[in-house]
Amino acid sequence: MKTILPVLTVILALLAVWYAGAFQLNKQWALDMAARQDRVMTTPELIADTWAQDKPKLPAPHQVAVELWETVAEKKITSRRSLVYHAWVTLSATLAGFGLGALLGITLAVGIVYSRVMDLSVMPWVIASQTIPILAIAPMIIVVLNAIGISGLLPKAMISMYLSFFPVVVGMVKGLRAPSAMELDQMRTWNASGVQEFLRLRLPASMPYLFASLKIAMAASLVGAIVGELPTGAVAGLGARLLAGSYYGQTIQIWSALFMAAAVAAAAVGIIGIIQRVTLARMGLDR
Amino acid sequence: MIRSALVLTEAVLGILLTLVAVVALGGKGALVTILVFGVWITGTLVNLRLARSGRAVGLAPVVLGATLLLMWEIAVRGYGVSGVILPPPSAVAARIAQSLPILWEDFVQTVIKGALSGYVIGCGAALVTAVIVDRFDFLRRGLLPVGNFVAALPVIGIAPILVMWFGFDWHSKAAVVVVMVFFPMLVNAVEGLRASEPMQRDLMHTYGAGYWTALVKLRLPAAMPFIFNGLKIASTLALIGAIVAEFFGSPIRGMGFRISTSVGLLALDLVWAEIVVAALAGSAFYGAIALIEKRTTFWHPSQRGR
Numbered sequence: 001m002k003t004i005l006p007v008l009t010v011i012l013a014l015l016a017v018w019y020a021g022a023f024q025l026n027k028q029w030a031l032d033m034a035a036r037q038d039r040v041m042t043t044p045e046l047i048a049d050t051w052a053q054d055k056p057k058l059p060a061p062h063q064v065a066v067e068l069w070e071t072v073a074e075k076k077i078t079s080r081r082s083l084v085y086h087a088w089v090t091l092s093a094t095l096a097g098f099g100l101g102a103l104l105g106i107t108l109a110v111g112i113v114y115s116r117v118m119d120l121s122v123m124p125w126v127i128a129s130q131t132i133p134i135l136a137i138a139p140m141i142i143v144v145l146n147a148i149g150i151s152g153l154l155p156k157a158m159i160s161m162y163l164s165f166f167p168v169v170v171g172m173v174k175g176l177r178a179p180s181a182m183e184l185d186q187m188r189t190w191n192a193s194g195v196q197e198f199l200r201l202r203l204p205a206s207m208p209y210l211f212a213s214l215k216i217a218m219a220a221s222l223v224g225a226i227v228g229e230l231p232t233g234a235v236a237g238l239g240a241r242l243l244a245g246s247y248y249g250q251t252i253q254i255w256s257a258l259f260m261a262a263a264v265a266a267a268a269v270g271i272i273g274i275i276q277r278v279t280l281a282r283m284g285l286d287r
Numbered sequence: 288m289i290r291s292a293l294v295l296t297e298a299v300l301g302i303l304l305t306l307v308a309v310v311a312l313g314g315k316g317a318l319v320t321i322l323v324f325g326v327w328i329t330g331t332l333v334n335l336r337l338a339r340s341g342r343a344v345g346l347a348p349v350v351l352g353a354t355l356l357l358m359w360e361i362a363v364r365g366y367g368v369s370g371v372i373l374p375p376p377s378a379v380a381a382r383i384a385q386s387l388p389i390l391w392e393d394f395v396q397t398v399i400k401g402a403l404s405g406y407v408i409g410c411g412a413a414l415v416t417a418v419i420v421d422r423f424d425f426l427r428r429g430l431l432p433v434g435n436f437v438a439a440l441p442v443i444g445i446a447p448i449l450v451m452w453f454g455f456d457w458h459s460k461a462a463v464v465v466v467m468v469f470f471p472m473l474v475n476a477v478e479g480l481r482a483s484e485p486m487q488r489d490l491m492h493t494y495g496a497g498y499w500t501a502l503v504k505l506r507l508p509a510a511m512p513f514i515f516n517g518l519k520i521a522s523t524l525a526l527i528g529a530i531v532a533e534f535f536g537s538p539i540r541g542m543g544f545r546i547s548t549s550v551g552l553l554a555l556d557l558v559w560a561e562i563v564v565a566a567l568a569g570s571a572f573y574g575a576i577a578l579i580e581k582r583t584t585f586w587h588p589s590q591r592g593r
Contacts, residue, residue, distance in 0.1 A: 006429030014433075025452075057452065117331070117338045117347070124348035132566045135443070135527045139534065140550045140558050144372055223441045230534060238444075246447030246535055258444045265440055 018061055025057040026050035059252045067256040080236070083260050089237040090225050091264055093153050097160020098221040102214060104161065105168025112169070113176040113202070126169050134162050135227045142228055156228035156237075163224040164217035171213025175206025204283060211276035218268050226261060238264075294335075297328050319365030323358050330354030374556040382556040383563060389545070390564050397542040398568050400457035401529035405464025410521055413469045414514070417476035418502070431477060437470045446532040455536045463532040468521035475520070479513025480506050512587045515580040522572045526565065 030049040034041045041049070051060040059067075068083070075082035108126065111118045134141075138159045145155040179201050187197045229239030238257050245254035301324030308316040331354075334347050356376050362368070363375040370378060383390065420426045446463050453459035483506050491501040533543025542561050549557045 003428050003432060006425050006427075007432050008429075009425070010429035010433050058448075117334050120338060121334050121347040121351040125351060130523065132562060132569070135531050137546060137558070137562055139547055140555070143550050144555075148372060219440075223443055226441050227443060227531060242444055242447055243535075246451065249451075251448065251451070254444075254448055258441075261441045261444055266436065 015061055018058075019051070022056065022058045022060045023047060023050045026053055029053065029057070055249050056251055059255055063252055064255045064259060067252045068259060071256060072260075083241070083256060086236055086238050086241050086257070087260050087264055090222070090229065090239065090261070091268070093156035093225040093228065093237070094160055094218075094222045094264075094268070096153060096157035097224060098164050098218055100157060101161040101164030101217055101221060102168050105165040105213075105217070106172055106210075108165070108169050109172030109176060110198075112173050123173075126166065129162075130166050134159060135224070138224070138227045139230060156225050159228040160221040160224035163220040167213040167216040167220065168210070171209040171216075172206055175209030176202045178202075178205045178209065207279060207283065211272065211280070214276075215269050215272050218272055219265055222261065222265050222268065294328060294331055297324065297331060300324070301328070316366065319361065322365065323362050326354060326357050326361065330357075371553045371555060374559060378556045379559040379563065383560045386557065386560065389557075390560060392540050393542045393545050393561065394564055394568065396457060396538075396540045397460070397529050397533065398526065401460030401532070401541070402464055402525040404457075405461035405529065406468055406521060406525040408461065409465035409468035409525075410472050410518060412465070413472035413517075414476055416469075417473055417480060420473070420477055421480040421506075422498075427477060431474065434470045434474045434477075442467050442470075443528065443531055446528070447535045450532060450535040455538055457541075459536075460529045460532045460541075464525045464528040467524045467528040471520050471524065472514075472517040475513045475517030476510060479510030479517075482506075482513060483509040511584045512580075515576065515584060518576050519573060519580075522576055523569060526569050526572065530565065 027046065027050055030041065030046055030053070050056070052063070053059075056063070071081065071083040075084075079085060108118075108122065112123055113119075141159060142155045145151070145158070183201060183205075184197070187201050192200070225237070226239040226242070229235075229237035230243050238261050241257035242254055245251065245257065301320070304324070305317050305320045308320040330350055334350050337346055337350065360375045360377060363373055374382075420430050443463075445466060449462045449466070450459045453462050487505055487509070488501065491505050496504065530543040530546070533541045534547055537544040542565060546558050546561050549555070549561070
C-alpha cells in the first residue's frame with residue numbers, strides 16, 4: 001500500500017506536535033504549583049507532570065486514550081458514565097434525522113426534476129434555507145419544541161434533518177438530470193412510460209450522486225445531533241458530555257467525547273461507503 | 288398534468304386539515320385553515336401562470352416567499368399562537384426596526400470580528416499549506432486522507448476547548464472558524480492544484496518556466512474553480528462556527544450570545560430578528576464570493592452558457 005506510510009508519518013507527526021503542545025500549554029500550571037511548594041522541578045519531572053495533570057489545558061494523547069478505554073470498555077453500556085451509552089443517544093438521533101432528511105431530499109428532488117414550477121420556485125429557497133445558520137438557532141428550536149411538549153429524540157432529529165436534506169436535494173437533482181438527451185430519446189423509442197423512464201434510467205443514473213451526497217448528509221446530521229444536545233441541560237449524548245466537560249473544566253472528558261464523535265462519524269460514513277461500493281458494483285458502475 | 292397535481296394535492300391537504308380544525312378548534316379554526324390554504328393555492332396558481340408566461344425566473348421565488356410569510360402571519364394570528372412560541376413576521380419586522388443598534392453591535396462582534404477574521408486567516412493558511420503539500424508528493428499522500436477525514440468530523444466540538452484557550456472575546460471565535468474552514472479549504476485547494484493537465488505542464492516546461500512561474504501562471508489559475516468551491520463551503524461554515532462558539536462563553540454582545548440569552552428571556556422576536564440578520568449576512572457573504580468567482584473564472588464551463 002502506497003498510502004499507508006505517508007499517512008502513518010503524518011499521524012506520528014501530529015502526535016509529536018500534540019505532545020509538544022501539551023508540554024507547552026500545561027507547563028505554566030506545573031511551574032506555579034512547584035513554586036508554591038518551594039520546590040524546583042527538573043526537566044524530566046516537569047515533562048512527566050505536564051503529561052499527567054488532572055485538569056490540563058491540553059491533555060496528552062495517552063490520557064485521552066486511557067479515559068476512552070475506561071469509559072468505553074470498563075463501564076456497562078447501560079451506565080450513564082459509559083461513553084457508548086452517550087454515543088448511542090447521539091447516534092439514534094443522527095440516524096432518525098438522516099433518514100427523514102434523505103427521504104425529504106429525494107422527494108423534493110423528484111418534484112424539482114419533474115415540475116418546472118417547483119424547479120423555479122422551490123430551488124432558490126432550498127439554497128436560501130441553508131444560509132440560515134440552523135446550528136445557531138438549534139437551541140431555540142429545542143427549547144420551543146420542549147415548551148409545547150415535544151422532547152427527547154424528535155427535536156434533535158429535526159435539526160439533523162434540516163442539515164442533511166440539503167446535500168441530498170442538490171446531489172439527487174444533479175443525478176436525476178444526469179441521463180443525456182440521447183438516452184432519454186432511446187427510452188422514448190422503446191415506448192417507455194414515465195414511471196419506467198424514472199425507474200430504469202433516471203434512478204439508476206442518479207445512484208453515484210446519491211451516495212456521494214448521503215455521505216455528506218450523514219456527517220452534517222451528526223453535527224446537528226451534537227449541537228442539538230447542547231441546550232437540553234446536558235442530559236445525555238456526546239454534545240451533553242462536551243458541555244458538561246467545558247462547565248467543569250474536564251478537558252480529558254471533552255477530548256474523549258470528541259474522539260468518540262469522530263469514531264461514530266467515521267463508522268457511519270464508512271458504512272455508507274461500503275453500501276455504495278456493493279450497490280455500484282452490482283450495477284456495473286464500479287470504477 | 289403535473290401542474291394540476293400540485294394544486295390538487297394542496298387542495299386535498301387543505302380540506303383534510305380544515306375538517307380536522309373543525310373538530311379540534313371549532314368554526315374559527317376552520318376559517319383560518321381555509322384562509323391559509325387559500326393563500327397557498329393562490330400563490331401556486333400565480334407561480335404556474337408566471338411559469339407559463341416565461342417570466343418566472345426572477346419572480347417565482349419572491350412569490351413563494353411572500354406566500355409563505357403571509358401563511359405564517361395568518362396562521363399565527365388566526366390560531367392565536369403565543370408569541371413566546373412563534374412570533375408573526377410583522378412582529379419580527381417591528382423588532383428589527385426597533386433594535387437596529389443592538390443588531391449592528393452583534394453583527395460587528397460576530398460576523399466582522401469573529402467570522403471574517405477567522406475566515407481570512409483559515410483560508411489563507413490552508414492555501415499556503417496546499418502549495419507546500421502540493422510541492423511534496425509524500426506529504427500530499429499522507430495529509431489528504433487525514434484532511435478528508437477531519438473535514439467530515441464534527442469539528443464544532445472543539446469550540447469549548449478553544450474558548451478555554453483564547454478567552455471569551457472574539458479571538459476564540461476566530462480560532463474556531465480557522466479550524467473549521469481549514470480542512471475543507473485544504474482538500475479543495477490541493478485537488479485544484481493538481482487540476483492542470485500534463486500537456487499544459489509540459490508546455491510550461493518547454494517555455495523554460497521555473498516552478499514559481501508555472502505555479503502563478505498555470506496551476507493557480509487552473510485551481511481557481513476548486514479554490515472558489517472551498518471558499519463557498521467555508522463561508523457558510525465560518526458564520527455557523529462563530530455563532531455556535533459563542534454558546535460556550537462570550538462577552539455581553541454577539542449574535543450567538545443574544546440568541547441564547549433571548550431564548551432564556553422568551554424574547555423570541557429578538558431571536559428571529561437575529562436569525563434574519565444571520566441569514567442576510569450569510570447570503571450576502573456567499574453571494575459576494577459567487578460574484579468574485581464569476582469574474583475570476585469566467586473561462587470555466589460551469590460559468591459559461593448561462
